[in-house]
Amino acid sequence: MLKERELPPHHDCGSCPIRHRAVCARCDADELDLLEEIKYYRKFEAGQTVIWSGDRMEFVGSVVSGIASLTQTMEDGRTQMVGLLLPSDFVGRPGRANAAYDVVATTDLVMCCFRKSPFEDMMLRTPHIAQRLLEMTLDELDAAREWMLVLGRKTAREKIASLLSIFARRNATLTKQTQLNGPLVFDLPLTREAMADYLGLTLETVSRQISALKKDGVIVLEGKRHITVPDMSRLMEEAGDDADGGVY
Amino acid sequence: MLKERELPPHHDCGSCPIRHRAVCARCDADELDLLEEIKYYRKFEAGQTVIWSGDRMEFVGSVVSGIASLTQTMEDGRTQMVGLLLPSDFVGRPGRANAAYDVVATTDLVMCCFRKSPFEDMMLRTPHIAQRLLEMTLDELDAAREWMLVLGRKTAREKIASLLSIFARRNATLTKQTQLNGPLVFDLPLTREAMADYLGLTLETVSRQISALKKDGVIVLEGKRHITVPDMSRLMEEAGDDADGGVY
DNA sequence: CGGCCCATTGACTATGGTCAATATAAGTGG
DNA sequence: CCACTTATATTGACCATAGTCAATGGGCCG
Numbered sequence: 001m002l003k004e005r006e007l008p009p010h011h012d013c014g015s016c017p018i019r020h021r022a023v024c025a026r027c028d029a030d031e032l033d034l035l036e037e038i039k040y041y042r043k044f045e046a047g048q049t050v051i052w053s054g055d056r057m058e059f060v061g062s063v064v065s066g067i068a069s070l071t072q073t074m075e076d077g078r079t080q081m082v083g084l085l086l087p088s089d090f091v092g093r094p095g096r097a098n099a100a101y102d103v104v105a106t107t108d109l110v111m112c113c114f115r116k117s118p119f120e121d122m123m124l125r126t127p128h129i130a131q132r133l134l135e136m137t138l139d140e141l142d143a144a145r146e147w148m149l150v151l152g153r154k155t156a157r158e159k160i161a162s163l164l165s166i167f168a169r170r171n172a173t174l175t176k177q178t179q180l181n182g183p184l185v186f187d188l189p190l191t192r193e194a195m196a197d198y199l200g201l202t203l204e205t206v207s208r209q210i211s212a213l214k215k216d217g218v219i220v221l222e223g224k225r226h227i228t229v230p231d232m233s234r235l236m237e238e239a240g241d242d243a244d245g246g247v248y
Numbered sequence: 249m250l251k252e253r254e255l256p257p258h259h260d261c262g263s264c265p266i267r268h269r270a271v272c273a274r275c276d277a278d279e280l281d282l283l284e285e286i287k288y289y290r291k292f293e294a295g296q297t298v299i300w301s302g303d304r305m306e307f308v309g310s311v312v313s314g315i316a317s318l319t320q321t322m323e324d325g326r327t328q329m330v331g332l333l334l335p336s337d338f339v340g341r342p343g344r345a346n347a348a349y350d351v352v353a354t355t356d357l358v359m360c361c362f363r364k365s366p367f368e369d370m371m372l373r374t375p376h377i378a379q380r381l382l383e384m385t386l387d388e389l390d391a392a393r394e395w396m397l398v399l400g401r402k403t404a405r406e407k408i409a410s411l412l413s414i415f416a417r418r419n420a421t422l423t424k425q426t427q428l429n430g431p432l433v434f435d436l437p438l439t440r441e442a443m444a445d446y447l448g449l450t451l452e453t454v455s456r457q458i459s460a461l462k463k464d465g466v467i468v469l470e471g472k473r474h475i476t477v478p479d480m481s482r483l484m485e486e487a488g489d490d491a492d493g494g495v496y
Numbered sequence: 497c498g499g500c501c502c503a504t505t506g507a508c509t510a511t512g513g514t515c516a517a518t519a520t521a522a523g524t525g526g
Numbered sequence: 527c528c529a530c531t532t533a534t535a536t537t538g539a540c541c542a543t544a545g546t547c548a549a550t551g552g553g554c555c556g
Contacts, residue, residue, distance in 0.1 A: 070393070072393065072394075072396075072397045074397070074401065074488055075488075075490060076488075078401045079401070080396055080397040080400040080401045082393035082396045082397065083393065093386055095383065095386075100390060100393075124375075124379075127372075127375060130375070130378055130382060131372075131378065133382060134378060134381060134382045134385060137385045137386055137389060138341055138343075140389055141385060141389045141392060142348060144392035144393055144396065145318070145320065145330035145348075145349070146320075147396060148320075148328055148330045148392065148395060148396060148399055149322070149328040149330065151396055151399035151400040151448065152328040152399040152447070153322065153326045153328045153448055155512090156511075156512065191533090191535090192534070192535060192536095193534085193535095199400070200399065200400025200401055201512075201513090202512075202513055203534090203535080204512090204513075204514080204515095204536085204537085205511090205513075206535095207535060207536055207537080208512090208536080208537080210535095210536095211537085223520095223521090224520085224521085224534070224535065240322055240323075403543080403544090404543075404544065439501095439502070439503090440502075440503060440504095441502085441503095449544075449545090450545055450546080451503080452503095452504085452505085452544090452545075452546080452547095453544055453545075455503060455504055455505080456505080456544090458503095458504095459504070459505085471553090472502075472503065472504095472552090472553090497556105498555105498556095499554105499555090499556090500553100500555090500556105501552100501553090501554090501555105502551100502552090502553085502554105503550100503551080503552080503553100504550080504551070504552095505548105505549085505550080505551095506547105506548085506549080506550100507546100507547090507548090507549105508545105508546085508547085508548105509544105509545080509547100510543100510546090511542105511543090511544085512541105512542095512543085512544100513540105513542075513543085514539100514540085514541075514542090515539090515540085515541100516537105516538085516539090516540105517536105517537085517538080517539105518535100518536080518538100519534100519535075519536065519537090520534080520535075520536090521532100521533090521534080521535095522531100522532085522533085522534100523530105523532080523533100524529105524530080524531075524532095525528105525530085525531100526527105526528095526529085
């Protein structure tokens with residue numbers, strides 16, 4: 001595997017890009033000081049495994065930048081991605097010794113890690129952290145359940161459209177585009193194979209459906225990763241979601 | 249729809265069958281007293297809808313007895329069950345005004361409800377409740393993710409075997425059978441259609457696969473609902489899970 | 497008895513998977 | 527700079543699994 005690179009400087013929480021969204025979002029200055037003492041940064045290269053399923057977990061933490069995936073694998077090699085970890089998302093489960101999933105860096109990744117045991121102690125004494133973690137966990141549960149509908153009931157074409165919708169919307173919020181009317185432009189952060197693992201498809205089917213959506217003008221493809229969505233409501237229609245309602 | 253039946257007596261938390269597993273598990277006597285003041289029981293008949301998706305939620309609560317299902321429905325009628333609520337499971341999301349899913353009583357159901365707003369207030373002041381709710385939510389998230397693997401990657405036969413495994417194990421713990429060696433006997437709490445909705449299949453495929461497992465001696469079927477599993481490890485093999493490992 | 501609900505089974509079809517060939521792009525080293 | 531390698535993606539031919547449509551069976555209850 002690839003080797004870990006030099007660590008970034010131990011920077012201040014005040015200037016942290018995920019300060020207001022991560023597990024520390026509700027912490028006040030005093031609480032942040034305590035967190036600073038048990039935190040450290042780690043960098044991973046695209047493709048590198050952050051945690052192996054079954055391994056003892058030494059830390060929990062937040063994704064600062066980049067994307068990681070949570071995957072589950074059967075003995076015969078079939079794999080299913082069960083979560084996509086974006087900046088501010090939390091990794092690890094307080095109170096559990098061993099990891100339940102593989103965590104893999106999909107892109108280059110920076111994580112803000114907390115030593116597990118001190119973090120658990122702090123959670124008991126700091127309701128702000130526990131409250132925020134509960135809120136985030138409830139959000140993740142909703143996301144997982146929404147994905148169950150995608151996996152269980154949508155067609156291959158709808159699955160692809162659903163995934164593209166997620167990226168398009170995520171990118172729109174990230175670049176502060178409040179308008180969803182104009183064309184949306186973004187780069188796919190996943191390979192065809194990773195998309196297949198997330199959608200419960202084969203990479204060939206992913207490729208075919210992307211080609212079909214392109215042929216039908218739902219998306220414009222430049223290269224393999226660069227995508228333009230001329231009409232977002234059209235894409236959401238293709239995803240089987242209500243194009244109008246659900247401002248989410 | 250069916251009408252609500254007379255309410256059960258407002259009984260004491262001390263004698264509650266889910267006392268040690270529900271959201272109140274960690275509460276001490278004082279905290280239970282406070283909960284008693286905002287709690288009430290509701291009974292639902294099999295088939296009755298407890299909460300409609302999108303409706304304002306007046307309460308949160310725990311399943312005391314019976315089974316409820318959490319389902320999501322697309323405009324064209326395709327439905328996916330996204331959770332199975334068993335005794336002690338929590339219903340509702342503190343901090344959210346409207347329900348995200350339909351909650352339907354699959355069997356006759358008794359719920360211990362808390363008026364939502366007082367419960368939310370109490371959560372802020374009672375770490376024992378928030379801590380337990382976090383723990384339960386993390387468990388549900390794990391369950392949802394395990395189900396994503398089932399939905400995304402397993403064959404119809406494996407899906408059925410996975411579902412039967414869950415019921416068999418749940419029944420074994422409920423009847424205090426610590427031995428998983430001998431034959432396990434239980435009644436299916438779901439119709440074929442509900443199983444299909446949970447597994448992302450059609451009811452015909454469910455029926456066919458149950459017949460196939462029966463023909464192959466993996467299960468013995470008496471009537472439509474009564475099932476005997478002669479060899480649990482055989483069933484888990486069919487489910488694609490490791491038959492030995494994972495004492496879960 | 498008759499009607500209703502739930503389940504089973506069969507015949508046929510369609511969606512997506514499998515296997516294989518080919519294309520494209522990004523390095524790597526002579 | 528260009529051949530060579532490797533990883534990623536596309537496309538085609540064929541096939542298998544599960545879906546669709548339809549007929550039939552079996553309890554249960556009024």
